[in-house]
Amino acid sequence: MSEPVIRAEHLVKEFPIASKKLGEPKKVLHAVSDVSLSVPKGSIFGIVGESGCGKSTLGRSLLRLETITGGKVYFQGQDITDLSGKDLLPLRRNMQMIFQNPYASFNPKQKIGSALREVAKVHKMPADQAEEKIRNLLHEINLPEDTLHRIPSEMSGGQLQRLAIARALLLDPAFIVADEPVSALDVSVQAQILNLMMDLREKFSLTMLFISHEMTVVRHLCDQVAVMYLGTVVEQAESEELFNNLLHPYTQTLMSAIPTLDPEHKKQRIVLQGDLPSAIDVPPGCPFADRCPKCQPQCRESRPQLKDVGNNHLVACHLVG
Ligand SMILES: Nc1ncnc2c1ncn2[C@@H]1O[C@H](COP(=O)(O)OP(=O)(O)OP(=O)(O)O)[C@@H](O)[C@H]1O
Ligand code: SF4
Ligand SMILES: [Mg+2]
Structure with missing residues (x-):
């Protein structure tokens, strides 16, 4: 099998937290703890989970927009874990990000045309080639040349997000992180943007990490999915x-929180108890224990490891596998 475009091995990202009182021991916030994944060329990897679970930090770490605390990140086989800003520069055009709020x-x-041309210029694309590329991309995203x-401010949110996608594709990147690209948009517009992403994915054989807090969104777009918690x-x-x-149990809870309009298929709603625990003082056992409807005494004693329970299906729960 060919080398994945992006590969993370036991990735850790911690943020130091300033002490509130003099003499208080330093604390760290565990934003991403021991995450391993690989994204093959032409595929979309979905990351789903509640607010604050570390999705954006994971995406930013893969793009090396963050320093890495532990583990490794490989881009097209190259170890980029410890590259400095200067050494990362040549890789930047190959790794793009699409943000939530266009x-x-x-x-x-700045006029849209100027913004797009500027990206091409920074990365030394010849002007005539950039002009042709921009016009082709406008056609792909169904927007007129004017x-x-x-x-x-003269564009709608959906139109501007189309342009953000075009801007990300301008340099033919090998890897894109799309961080909740539809969650700031109206529901009707969300579907249009997701359909556009599905079309472009086929046409440009995109390799992408797609971040969302909605199960239904990742279900339709992604080849592989990882569910994150704390x-x-x-x-x-x-x-x-x-x-x-x-x-x-956490994935089951996330899925059951999706409203269904079909009365025949009304699901038993499981409601999450309690708040997401703090990522600073992480409990020793299962991180989901305080909110899990199936929690057992052993769950508070030891942390369940992620293990393959068959079909390359990985689960971290004492009761599964
Ligand atoms: N620069 C930073 N300094 C300190 N803490 C940070 C920093 N960036 C993120 N965090 C913390 O790391 C944790 C993960 O944040 P992150 O933004 O990755 O979550 P998320 O899953 O993307 O959430 P959302 O769905 O709200 O975007 C949070 O507790 C957040 O407060
Ligand atoms: S290990 Fe225990 S607390 Fe954690 S998800 Fe499984 S059953 Fe729930
Ligand atoms: Mg985020």
Whole structure:
């Protein structure tokens, strides 16, 4: 099998927390703890989980927008874990990010055309090639050429997110992190953007980490899915396997929280008890123990390890496998 585009081995990212009182021991926030994954060329890897579970930090660490505390990150086989800013520069055009809020990712005063040309120029793409590429991409995202003369406030959120996607594709990146690219948009527009991403994925054979807090969104778009809880992966499998066979109590809870309009298929709603625990003082046992409807005494004593329970389906729960 060919080398995956991106591979993380036991990735750890911690943030130091300033002490509140003089003499108080230093604390760390465990944003990402021991995450391993690999994204093959042309595939979309979904990361799903509640707010604060470490999704964005994981995405930013893979792109080396963060320093890495532990573990390894490989991009196209190259170890990029400890590369410095200067050595990362040549890789930047090959790794792009699409953000949640398109208005925040464009300069409000700059015309769209100028913003797109600037990206091409920074990465030394010849001007005539950039012009052709920009026009082709506008066609792919179904926007007219006069869009290039507009400023962001003259575009809708959905149109601007299409442009953010076009901007990410301009340099033919080998890897894209899309961080909740539809969650700031109206529901009707979300479906359009997801359909566009599915089309572009086929056409450009995109390799992507797709971050979302919604199970339904990752289900339709992603080949593999990892469910994160408090910085760790609690369940991971190929999308079809995962959604046909939800094994971890947390994933089951996330799925049951999705409202269904069909009364025939009304699911038994499981409601999450308590708040997401702090990532600073992480409990010694299962991180989900305080909220898990199936919690047993052993769950508070030792942390369940992520293990393969068959079909490359990984689960971290004492009661599974
Ligand atoms: N620069 C930072 N310094 C300190 N803590 C940080 C920093 N960035 C993120 N964190 C913390 O790391 C944890 C994970 O944050 P992250 O933004 O990765 O979560 P997320 O899953 O993307 O959440 P959301 O769905 O709200 O975007 C959180 O507890 C957050 O407060
Ligand atoms: S290990 Fe225990 S607390 Fe954790 S998810 Fe499994 S049953 Fe729940
Ligand atoms: Mg985030």
